[in-house]
Amino acid sequence: MHPAAVVQAAxxxxxxxxxxxxxxxxxxxxxxxxxxxxxxxxxxxxxxxxTEEEVHLVxxxxxxxxxxxxxxxxxxxxxxxxxxxTFGMQVIANEQAEVLGFNPSLLSAATSWSVDRAVGEIxxxxxxxxxxxxxxxxxxxxxxxxxxxxxxxxxxVEVSAATAFDAGRRRYADPLRVPALTGSDAHSxxxxxxxxxxxxxxxxxxxxxxxxxxxxxxxxxxxxxxxxEDLAMHILDIAQNGVxxxxxxxxxxxxxxxxxxxxxxxxxxxxxxxxxxxRNRVIDPFFTTRQTRIVGLGLPLLRxxxxxxxxHLTVNSTPGSGTRVSAVFELGHxxxxxxxxxxxxxxxxxxxHPDVDLDWTHRRGDQEYSLSAADVxxxxxxxxxxxxxxxxxxxxxxxxxxxxxxxxxxRATRSEDHR
Amino acid sequence: MTVTDxxxxxxxxxxxxxxxxxxxxxxxxxxxxxxxxxxxxxxxDAWITMQRHVNTVAVAQLKNLAAIVIVNxxxxxxxxxxxxxxxxxxxxxxxxxxxxxxxxLFEAGIRGRRVS
Numbered sequence: 320m321h322p323a324a325v326v327q328a329a330x331x332x333x334x335x336x337x338x339x340x341x342x343x344x345x346x347x348x349x350x351x352x353x354x355x356x357x358x359x360x361x362x363x364x365x366x367x368x369x370t371e372e373e374v375h376l377v378x379x380x381x382x383x384x385x386x387x388x389x390x391x392x393x394x395x396x397x398x399x400x401x402x403x404x405t406f407g408m409q410v411i412a413n414e415q416a417e418v419l420g421f422n423p424s425l426l427s428a429a430t431s432w433s434v435d436r437a438v439g440e441i442x443x444x445x446x447x448x449x450x451x452x453x454x455x456x457x458x459x460x461x462x463x464x465x466x467x468x469x470x471x472x473x474x475x476v477e478v479s480a481a482t483a484f485d486a487g488r489r490r491y492a493d494p495l496r497v498p499a500l501t502g503s504d505a506h507s508x509x510x511x512x513x514x515x516x517x518x519x520x521x522x523x524x525x526x527x528x529x530x531x532x533x534x535x536x537x538x539x540x541x542x543x544x545x546x547x548e549d550l551a552m553h554i555l556d557i558a559q560n561g562v563x564x565x566x567x568x569x570x571x572x573x574x575x576x577x578x579x580x581x582x583x584x585x586x587x588x589x590x591x592x593x594x595x596x597x598r599n600r601v602i603d604p605f606f607t608t609r610q611t612r613i614v615g616l617g618l619p620l621l622r623x624x625x626x627x628x629x630x631h632l633t634v635n636s637t638p639g640s641g642t643r644v645s646a647v648f649e650l651g652h653x654x655x656x657x658x659x660x661x662x663x664x665x666x667x668x669x670x671x672h673p674d675v676d677l678d679w680t681h682r683r684g685d686q687e688y689s690l691s692a693a694d695v696x697x698x699x700x701x702x703x704x705x706x707x708x709x710x711x712x713x714x715x716x717x718x719x720x721x722x723x724x725x726x727x728x729x730r731a732t733r734s735e736d737h738r
Numbered sequence: 739m740t741v742t743d744x745x746x747x748x749x750x751x752x753x754x755x756x757x758x759x760x761x762x763x764x765x766x767x768x769x770x771x772x773x774x775x776x777x778x779x780x781x782x783d784a785w786i787t788m789q790r791h792v793n794t795v796a797v798a799q800l801k802n803l804a805a806i807v808i809v810n811x812x813x814x815x816x817x818x819x820x821x822x823x824x825x826x827x828x829x830x831x832x833x834x835x836x837x838x839x840x841x842x843l844f845e846a847g848i849r850g851r852r853v854s
Contacts, residue, residue: 372791373770433791433815456773464793465772 321416322351322362324508329360332512332546335523336361338502340377343368343393343426345386346411352383354414363525367451368393369429370437375451375458377477378441381529389444396430434464438472447532448472452479452504453491467495475500475532475540480514484543485660485721498532501543513548517541517663519670519710537707541670542663549659550646553621554586555667557644560617561588562672566641569668569675573661574682575650582630582648582655589641598636621646628655662717665690669713673704681720688720739763739848741805741828744784747846748839750807753814753829754822761804761828766848768840772797778853779803784843786836790814795821804828809836 322339329337339351339362348364355362364386366378380386400423401409409422432440441448453476456462460476467473478487478501492499501514519539520527531538544552558569566588574583593601602618621644622632629649636642648655665679669692677692690713692704699709740759745752764782769775770789779785781802787794790808795818798806805828808814814822814829822829832839 372789435815435817456771462771462773464789464791465776465797466793468791468793 321412322347323354323414326354326360328508328511338363338365340365340367344422345390348386349383350414361523368437370432370434371429374434374460374463376437377449377451379447381445385445394424396432397424399425401425447474450476454479454482454487480545483657498540514545516543517667541666542660544659544663550656551659551661551664555664557586558668561590564590566590570678572680580650582650584646587643592638592641593636594638624656628652665717670705683724686724690716745830747842748832748834750830750832763804766843766850768836786839792818792821795827798827799825809839
């Protein structure tokens with residue numbers, strides 16, 4: 320996986336940025352940065368450090384110089400040298416995929432740093448310390464150390480793609496009062512983009528992402544999800560398509576009915592709509608109107624997900640008056656895709672399209688809550704919706720609403736906590 | 739068996755104040771995954787581990803373990819030592835490996851319990 324291939328895979332997945340995290344090294348960061356700059360994506364410097372407790376920490380670094388400093392510190396804390404026959408070659412490549420050399424340290428080993436020391440070293444290099452894949456038993460902080468040591472100054476926790484983002488955030492990040500991030504932890508290009516984090520930024524660049532994690536200057540972490548899997552990401556994708564097609568109103572309903580064993584998702588907009596021919600083609604996997612996609616794989620994949628779970632997808636559209644997508648699933652079907660984090664869906668939608676009249680309802684059993692962008696704007700009394708206050712209001716409303724739903728059919732969603 | 743007896747069997751050194759003989763060592767468990775110890779160690783076990791992070795003390799307390807045995811000649815981190823003294827958790831260091839330490843304790847009659 321040479322630096323340019325990583326950047327290409329990130330672009331193909333529709334990502335604005337990736338963090339380059341070699342194990343215990345940062346000597347591919349500069350080439351990835353150059354490859355990214357040439358192609359309009361951002362490759363942010365990082366490193367995945369193994370502590371002596373065998374906990375993995377991700378260092379998010381402000382620039383290549385900081386990555387170089389930490390790289391040298393880590394190299395001095397690593398025991399032994401690589402045995403390429405056993406562990407493979409540790410290639411340093413440039414952006415043309417030419418091999419520049421080999422890292423001689425045993426990068427798969429643990430450093431002699433404790434967790435506390437490693438967090439300190441990351442901070443000294445000007446970086447942010449993130450507990451990597453915190454939900455994983457091996458190499459995750461929760462498994463390896465039982466729990467996060469009290470007082471450890473982590474800047475964020477990363478929930479792996481194995482856990483639904485909302486479950487991971489509630490379990491690991493909220494108690495520490497730090498943001499939850501998620502990422503693909505990709506070890507091959509095909510894995511890039513399988514889990515993504517959404518940020519509210521002025522522009523895609525490293526410093527902005529760091530500000531968001533620190534909750535500075537109105538930047539914030541909006542949430543995360545698994546675009547190929549989570550229904551929440553599909554909902555976001557459909558709604559964003561609607562807005563791109565000129566919609567000013569988007570109504571979204573998510574209804575879980577355990578008695579009828581049904582999950583129903585309806586996204587309706589007042590955008591341009593489609594004629595019958597186009598309507599038929601959008602559920603064909605070989606058709607797209609876009610060059611890149613940010614989330615989800617569109618209606619064909621949602622249709623497949625619905626049908627795999629004993630349901631179906633219906634698309635009604637009239638040119639000039641909008642589109643209505645309805646996906647129905649057997650709620651308790653073994654192959655039903657997880658809902659994922661609906662809070663992320665609402666936040667990303669409103670942060671990217673603050674002028675759209677979103678009406679959001681989530682019903683579970685006989686309980687439901689609703690949120691309307693118009694009400695939020697009224698409550699803000701002139702302050703912009705895509706501001707820290709506006710987004711905090713939305714976030715709190717969704718959290719309160721979701722907490723209120725934790726009622727009778729809880730059983731239906733528990734299997735989503737850990738697959 | 740007291741913690742002093744245990745230390746004698748594994749060429750061990752008791753770390754911190756002499757509270758070692760207050761507890762009876764009734765069994766043993768060996769693991770470096772603290773989540774696993776939280777799930778499977780038993781009351782009164784001596785816990786054999788490479789870990790020397792302060793969290794070990796919390797886990798030992800939670801599971802009411804008789805002692806933490808740190809192997810391979812590793813020394814506890816200072817905050818672990820302090821926390822162990824504060825919470826009266828016995829810590830023993832040994833130059834032996836986990837295998838060797840567990841073997842000696844087993845020979846002396848200390849048993850583990852089947853987990854599954």
